[in-house]
Amino acid sequence: SPTIGVLALQGDVREHVRTLGRLGADAITVRRPSELVRCDGLVLPGGESTTMAKLARTFELLEPLRERVAAGLPVFGTCAGMILLADRIVDGTSDQETIGGLDVTVRRNAFGRQVDSFETELDFAGLDEPVHAVFIRAPWVEAVGAGVEVLSRVPEGPHLAAGRIVGVRQGPLMATSFHPELGGGDRIHALFVAAVRRA
Numbered sequence: 001s002p003t004i005g006v007l008a009l010q011g012d013v014r015e016h017v018r019t020l021g022r023l024g025a026d027a028i029t030v031r032r033p034s035e036l037v038r039c040d041g042l043v044l045p046g047g048e049s050t051t052m053a054k055l056a057r058t059f060e061l062l063e064p065l066r067e068r069v070a071a072g073l074p075v076f077g078t079c080a081g082m083i084l085l086a087d088r089i090v091d092g093t094s095d096q097e098t099i100g101g102l103d104v105t106v107r108r109n110a111f112g113r114q115v116d117s118f119e120t121e122l123d124f125a126g127l128d129e130p131v132h133a134v135f136i137r138a139p140w141v142e143a144v145g146a147g148v149e150v151l152s153r154v155p156e157g158p159h160l161a162a163g164r165i166v167g168v169r170q171g172p173l174m175a176t177s178f179h180p181e182l183g184g185g186d187r188i189h190a191l192f193v194a195a196v197r198r199a
């Protein structure tokens with residue numbers, strides 16, 4: 001079974017480890033380069049992206065992460081993890097570093113105060129039935145490069161953010177604005193694990 005790491009510097013690591021384990025992956029936490037080397041795939045969890053980026057630099061993981069992404073490692077970023085994968089951030093703090101690799105512009109804390117955190121059902125490319133999506137001070141994807149596939153958008157309806165992009169894929173990189181590890185079932189992780197197995 002593939003070894004899939006969960007970056008464990010900060011944020012909601014445990015639910016990802018559990019979900020990956022249920023799907024038959026060998027799930028490990030990653031805090032140091034020697035652990036990253038073992039990974040066939042990597043999850044970047046939600047949390048606080050500025051803190052995670054700073055810790056990645058402190059733990060001397062930022063350059064190794066960039067190198068593995070450049071070499072084609074399958075990576076799935078959720079929420080803050082999506083921000084870490086993005087090539088461009090708007091409303092980031094001026095010195096915020098990312099791992100990068102995903103040709104998107106992400107807006108942090110995009111949904112605004114009134115709808116700070118919310119849950120909804122979303123259509124998601126590759127899944128027959130909608131998924132339950134939990135958004136917590138989530139980013140959205142404001143612009144995508146030519147090679148980026150849109151997997152999911154906020155549905156039409158009363159929501160102010162209707163139509164906003166909240167799921168993307170570019171080759172081995174996948175990202176969601178929301179937290180599929182929080183009560184959304186295992187289907188989105190299953191898409192990622194399948195991609196790791198194919199890689």
Ligand code: GLN
Nearest residue numbers: 046047048049079080137
């Ligand atoms: N708002 C957080 C950030 O900008 C992300 C929130 C989350 O991961 N749930 O990093």
